[in-house]
Ligand SMILES: Nc1ncnc2c1ncn2[C@@H]1O[C@H](COP(=O)(O)OP(=O)(O)O)[C@@H](O)[C@H]1O
């Protein structure tokens with residue numbers, strides 16, 4: 001069964017802070033050299049590989065001689081700027097040993113939310129991969145504010161997988177994979193070998209970070225697998241210290257936890273809509289509209305909307321929630337928040353009379369609507 005990495009042509013490997021920096025003691029050059037050698041082997045097999053690497057903050061903290069990760073955001077950002085230099089340098093020389101070039105790509109959540117920047121990031125990454133260059137990707141920690149961060153690179157890894165339409169996301173961490181409970185706290189926990197990404201039980205098994213240098217723990221990895229599954233990609237969570245872990249996975253060996261995708265892949269534009277982490281507003285829909293969207297994949301018409309919250313412009317992504325506040329869908333809205341408030345409950349034939357013009361009869365067209 002474990003043949004997903006074997007057949008994958010394009011994949012994303014994500015390595016966590018604790019692995020990259022030896023639990024915060026400083027860059028683990030030996031580990032980096034091992035991954036570089038394995039990734040080189042994968043590329044020799046014809047696979048395209050992008051690497052998402054954490055560790056900038058932890059490495060910066062070590063280089064600055066600080067005792068622990070600071071809590072102040074500006075200090076973390078300063079540490080990231082220092083540490084990212086170390087990451088780049090280390091990966092560049094590790095891959096050079098195998099005749100491979102690397103490229104630094106620093107992304108923010110806003111780059112993913114803005115359609116033009118998203119498409120630019122996509123074409124740059126695809127160009128790098130086509131050139132045989134290994135993109136080394138991290139969040140642009142130095143410029144992002146706390147509210148709009150990815151925060152953990154598991155999420156970034158999943159969004160990059162969707163962005164480049166990867167076949168698989170391999171998350172390397174300090175545990176053998178996903179256990180039924182955090183093995184640091186529950187010695188009776190057992191390794192989950194295979195499951196369907198998005199299964200709710202996985203979220204209850206997964207706890208937070210076990211080390212002081214990691215961020216999201218297993219929870220963000222399980223959610224990342226659910227996100228990656230939306231583009232049809234499978235996720236493997238495995239131990240980055242395991243000998244030849246990447247090449248053995250590529251040879252079809254079952255290692256760690258495999259979370260398979262069973263959902264029908266979304267079209268690229270819908271994928272981008274689904275991957276928005278923060279939305280500017282939401283529309284509360286009535287039962288009829290909710291059923292029409294869920295059961296028939298219908299567009300959302302103003303008549304089915306009972307209230308509009310937030311502030312958004314035409315063309316932005318908003319959330320559609322039912323009467324109990326549960327998000328059922330999200331999509332690109334055809335009217336601004338001010339306009340949408342004025343046409344709440346209006347039958348299509350009355351939109352023009354209320355606004356003085358009509359852009360589209362639908363508030364959100366079905367082609368721009370994704371069920372969540
Ligand atoms: N169910 C679980 N299975 C395995 N590890 C878990 C689980 N729940 C929580 N964890 C913790 O998640 C940690 C890995 O996440 P994290 O520290 O964020 O690492 P990384 O830097 O690799 O992202 C593990 O060390 C472990 O203590």
Ligand SMILES: N[C@@H](CCC(=O)OP(=O)(O)O)C(=O)O
Pocket residue numbers: 015016017018053054055056057058080138139141151152153154213214215216217
């Ligand atoms: N962008 C941050 C990564 C955040 C983080 O700690 O992520 P992870 O170790 O993957 O849980 C950094 O490079 O330090």
